[in-house]
Amino acid sequence: MTAFIAPTEDILFSLHHVAGASSLASWDPELAGDILGHFAGFAEGVIAPLNAVGDRQHAQLVNGRVRMPDGFVAAYAQMAEDGWQGLTAPEAFGGMGASPLIAAGVSEVFSGANHALQMVCNLVPGAIATLMKYGTLAQQSEWIAKLASGAALSTMCLTEAQAGSDLSAIRCRAENSDEGWRITGEKIFISGGDQDMTAEILHLVLARSGPADSGMKGLSLYLCPAQPGVSVTRIEEKMGLHASPTCQLRFDGAKAELIGTEGQGLQAMFTLMNHARIDVALQGVAHASRAADIAAAYAAERVQGRLSDGSPALLHHHADVQRMLDDQRRLALGARAMCHIALVALETGDSPALCDFLTPLCKVFGSQAGIRAADLGIQILGGYGYLTEYGLDQIWRDARICAIYEGANGIHERNIATRGLRPGGGADEFAGLVTELAGGSKTVLERLADWQIWRSAMTQASDPLPQAHAFAQETANLFFAAAWARIDAVADNHQTPQELKRLALALI
Ligand SMILES: Cc1cc2nc3c(=O)[nH]c(=O)nc-3n(C[C@H](O)[C@H](O)[C@H](O)COP(=O)(O)OP(=O)(O)OC[C@H]3O[C@@H](n4cnc5c(N)ncnc54)[C@H](O)[C@@H]3O)c2cc1C
Helix, strand or coil: CCCCCCCHHHHHHHHHHHCCHHHCCCCCHHHHHHHHHHHHHHHHHHHCHHHHHHHHHCCEEECCEEECCCCHHHHHHHHHHCCHHHCCCCHHHCCCCCCHHHHHHHHHHHHHHHHHHHHHHCCHHHHHHHHHHHCCHHHHHHHHHHHHHCCEEEEEECCECCECCCHHHCCCEEEEECCEEEEEEEEEEEECCCCCCCCEEEEEEEEECCCCCCHHHHEEEEEEECCCCEEEEEECCCCCCCCCCEEEEEEEEEEEEEECCCCCHHHHHHHHHHHHHHHHHHHHHHHHHHHHHHHHHHHCCCEEEECCCCCEEEHHHCHHHHHHHHHHHHHHHHHHHHHHHHHHHHHHCCCHHHHHHHHHHHHHHHHHHHHHHHHHHHHHHCHHHHCCCCCHHHHHHHHHHHHCCCCCHHHHHHHHHCHHHCCCCCHHHHHHHHHHHHCCCHHHHHHHHHHHHHHHHHHHCCCCHHHHHHHHHHHHHHHHHHHHHHHHHCHHHCCCHHHHHHHHHCCC
16 A cells, blocks of 8 residues: 655645745744644654554444554554644643644644544544633633643534434433533434543533523533543444544433533534534545545556557556546645635634635535545556555545535535625625635636626525535635636745646646
């Protein structure tokens, strides 16, 4: 199998030159390069070799406790000791206080090396952000320090059997008494709901504190450490992410603390989820990048067929194989640029509406990019792509979830086509961003003009929902093309400018 090589240079180029992180006062390119370089070494040497092991062994439920596959406990211990779990935590709580842009680079490398382990570890930055925003000082000083040191990992407990996409159907109850809050009920599909890498686990639980019929308004967010009142009743058998334990959890009057105020649960959870959505988009980018690397290495070695002069051809000499290799690279670099542009917008804080518009676009496009690039990789390798030997099957199986969790893509597409187009919904700012990214690209600007006509039709439609998917897809494709126009404009800062310009040509 092709060894995992972190796409460090591509990530730094994308953040600094394409997304314009260089314009932020908080951006330190040398620090970013150092941190990403160190993590890349760790990911290549320690985490990536465990990826196939985890896929084969699966996390196991043994006597009511989850056991991670071989090597995961030791790898996590080293990661915690090196301080990686505290990357985004404030220094006051023992963290590194690194910028979200650096964290995004690290997170992508982590996902490319081992998505299953990344999923269990990477709910921590969102949990820290939620506690910083809504937690009491006591909650912050106890839990952020533990999460940053790696002594504890956290989970996000939303889903219930009857409450998947529709969280208003949550039944898990939270009741207050003289002894404090207690939670009773069942949650399903909880990533990292149990594991044997940390002594403590902090569950962030969305539960109903209001009456049964109180919908979203009756939901509150709770901090509920693992304890005898929380048990794992099963772990799911899945098509991918075998090393990530997806747990069914039972809460039997488990002691909990309210985070923020009663009824504010969904709002508080959104802090967690917004972080998680770009993170999921970057999981897709990581899969696209890894699939492209594997396919390119294979296509450069496999001899098959003949060139026009009769000499033996390598796979990548065939025009159709080159087309697929190009598509993979375009997807990886373009989707990464989209995420980084959204993250820089989030960092500047100038336009929350633009960020709300871009986040679902990134989630939809990034998740699809991972699946599509993995699928192309399988095709490029032919029969060998369909075997397990080269790992493309695992990439395809692991990447597939990205279009489902953190809000199924169809729900994000609906939001882009409805809420996003209302006054103040971010569509005007999006059009401004596309114009800016397009530079002199006539193709992108013409496409934007067509999009504006479609946008206006969507706004006037009595029922825009049947068109929501097609419209959101075109919106994402337009953003993708605009991101490539920017990549083309700054390509001279990359090690292979001609290659990037060649890839851009098809879109701009
Ligand atoms: C591997 C894995 C890890 C997970 N980790 C976690 C976790 O850590 N914490 C957690 O709380 N949950 C987690 N989940 C749950 C995940 O978030 C849900 O599966 C997801 O929200 C969808 O819910 P559902 O499966 O009940 O599908 P449903 O809600 O039944 O939806 C099925 C399909 O119907 C469509 N659909 C549904 N509603 C709408 C709508 N309003 N508009 C348009 N289309 C719609 C979508 O296409 C969707 O894919 C995980 C799931 C998996 C498989």
